[in-house]
Amino acid sequence: MKLADWSLLVILAQAQAKLACWETERFTIESACRTCDRKGDEQRLCAETGFIEKVRCNSDQVRWRACTELPADQKKKFYKFEFFCAFFGTGCAYFTNNFPPCNSACQPQYQNVFCFCIYSSSNSDSSLLLHFELDASAAFDVDAAQNKRYESSNYQCAKLERESLYYAIVHNKCSLVNLESHVSFFKYSFEQSVGERLTAESLVRKIHVGYEILVKYFLFGTRQECSLAKIAASSFFRPNTAVVTNKRGWFGSQTTSISSLTPHVILTLHEEMTFLRTASVKNVRVTGALNLNSTALPSLSTLSLGIDLAGRPSLVPSEDVFIDVTSLSTVARLDCCLDNENLFLARYDVDHIPCPLDLKVKVRIRELDKIVEMSIWCKSMFPKNVRMQNLHLRFHLPPGTVNAILLGKSHMPDFAVAENNTVGLYNVLSLFGGGEVESILSIAVSTVENVPLIMRRLNNFVCSFFVEDFSYFRLDVSKFKIADQSHRTLPVERKTRQILSCNDARINLLP
Missing domain, CATH: 2.60.40.1170 (Mu homology domain, subdomain B)
Known part of the structure; x- marks a missing residue:
């Protein structure tokens, strides 16, 4: 034999001498695999897996060796893993269908809910500025009995960016053009109402205006017939007439609920007096204005007011007020539409009154x-x-x-x-x-x-x-009626107020 062959045989013999008997011979297990919890267990073997077992080889050698964990433990871990996978998969499928990928603060809490959110940043729920939720039946002009068509699986989340603000809208099969019209309408109405550009700072300061616009728009407005200029200038938006409360939701979001205040109107008679008094002249004049201040009235409400003019100066109405005085009656009837919270009704002048x-x-x-x-x-x-x-x-x-x-x-x-x-x-x-x-x-x-x-x-x-x-007019109201657009009388709290003010009147006592 050659020298190379002898070298190979020597190497194989040395390797075989280093192998354990169960690696080169047949063997039987005398002691089943168990944990290393006894005093005489060999720590070198226990350090490998934490489990050992006793084997007997055909050469009658008895050895301890490291083994894998117990089959019962393996079975427990297997079932735990399978259960976790099933639970996690079911949860992911449920929330994926109900709540599309969107900022967690803008996820609706219930089925059939329309969400409109505004953020100052695109990647953080902490930047949430406005969160508005509305029942889908009201948001999409659908009767509540037909809510079946708005199943949770149909909801989608749209994200829009407009001038450094980010809008997230959870909707039900709305077109992108329709969603963009919502954003444009909100932006236009907000800027018209507060008189400044829509930014994160202005929205935080005027957050009640933002909620008021959304409430009136989705609850009482017909989006297909909206005229931006007319609605923004009308009584459609009435800031400070709704109380906004926030509650913590499933995802840490804020759910908004709005409760209207009690509608009331105040008829104010404000007279301004000017006079010049000298030792020989006493010239006193009073100019009066009839105003109506209203709060929380529905849109397109009307006023019907009757005032007794017997022995009193005549009224000069404003352009938006119709006044009727018949020859057989001394009662002036004023009719107008309440398009603004502060409405000027009429004016009058009073002369030849004594110096006060x-x-x-x-x-x-x-x-x-x-x-x-x-x-x-x-x-x-x-x-x-x-x-x-x-x-x-x-x-x-x-x-x-x-x-x-x-x-x-x-x-x-x-x-x-x-x-x-x-x-x-x-x-x-x-x-x-x-x-x-x-x-x-x-x-x-x-x-x-x-x-x-x-x-x-x-x-x-x-x-x-x-x-x-x-x-000096001595206001005597014989009729004070507020009606809605269907001509039904509204249960409104009505008050009258009279104020006389004098500013910068001149008095010279020298002869």
């Missing part, structure tokens, strides 16, 4: 002490049950005024100096009709030289005040 304030002033100049003493006496000429509020008298102080204090406080009037000791402000908080108030004002001056100028300044006043629950 009687004012007298006495001035005493003490030249040696450089003191000017001023006595102010006021009397309200309104009826006794009418209260004049926040009566302000503004006048110029003498030249060189150093300080001015109020000495007499019979009705607790208030006095202040403004504009670098050049203007005096005399204020009476409340004065009922026929009531009087008198005060003495002490003014310290640096010099007393121009007495005529001092007298002229202390006898010229600018007056302002306001009175509630009083008007």
